[in-house]
Amino acid sequence: MVRRILSDEWAELRDIRLRLLTDVPWRVEHLAVEQAFTQAQWEERSRTDATSAARAGFVGCDWDGIVEVDDGEIEGLWVSPGHRRRGLATELLEAAIDWAAARGQGRVESWVREQNAPGIAAHAAAGFVLSGRVQQWPDRAAWQVHMFRVP
Numbered sequence: 189m190v191r192r193i194l195s196d197e198w199a200e201l202r203d204i205r206l207r208l209l210t211d212v213p214w215r216v217e218h219l220a221v222e223q224a225f226t227q228a229q230w231e232e233r234s235r236t237d238a239t240s241a242a243r244a245g246f247v248g249c250d251w252d253g254i255v256e257v258d259d260g261e262i263e264g265l266w267v268s269p270g271h272r273r274r275g276l277a278t279e280l281l282e283a284a285i286d287w288a289a290a291r292g293q294g295r296v297e298s299w300v301r302e303q304n305a306p307g308i309a310a311h312a313a314a315g316f317v318l319s320g321r322v323q324q325w326p327d328r329a330a331w332q333v334h335m336f337r338v339p
């Protein structure tokens with residue numbers, strides 16, 4: 189089951205974000221940043237993910253998957269290794285798309301590294317298509333990120 193994060197779930201949000209940043213090698217430089225967040229910062233983030241009209245966070249399988257969407261842009265899609273290949277990422281992306289659409293944000297965008305085959309497959313399964321926009325990953329000459337979009 190996928191559902192929106194609740195305001196008071198700051199500790200669960202902190203734990204899954206730190207698991208994500210530890211697991212995903214290309215985000216590791218951000219780990220120290222979020223490890224240094226104060227409780228007040230996590231409380232603010234869970235409150236925003238739960239109640240904002242522009243931003244939302246969704247979790248599934250009792251905090252074994254997460255996605256956040258901010259102003260129509262997907263952030264931090266992650267499913268814990270033991271829960272992969274069961275459709276959870278697709279469900280999380282669909283929840284974010286439906287939520288944004290219900291708020292009049294017709295277009296949802298997401299940047300995915302071209303080497304990330306599972307990430308690309310999960311976006312395709314949720315209806316994302318290549319937009320044609322490509323960027324260089326900062327400080328990594330060999331890495332390109334493609335913007336996917338719905339619709």
Ligand SMILES: CC(C)(COP(=O)(O)OP(=O)(O)OC[C@H]1O[C@@H](n2cnc3c(N)ncnc32)[C@H](O)[C@@H]1OP(=O)(O)O)[C@@H](O)C(=O)NCCC(=O)NCCS
Pocket residue numbers: 212265266267268271272273274275276277278279299300301304305306307308309310311313
């Ligand atoms: C990418 C990720 C979120 C996918 O999560 P998931 O729950 O396993 O994805 P799903 O089960 O919803 O799979 C969606 C589609 O992708 C395909 N897929 C998932 N993992 C795959 C893999 N390793 N290789 C090939 N295809 C894969 C599935 O077969 C499915 O396709 P289908 O609907 O045609 O059968 C997960 O692997 C992850 O957290 N990876 C590390 C973080 C990351 O890369 N996040 C995305 C950043 S853009």
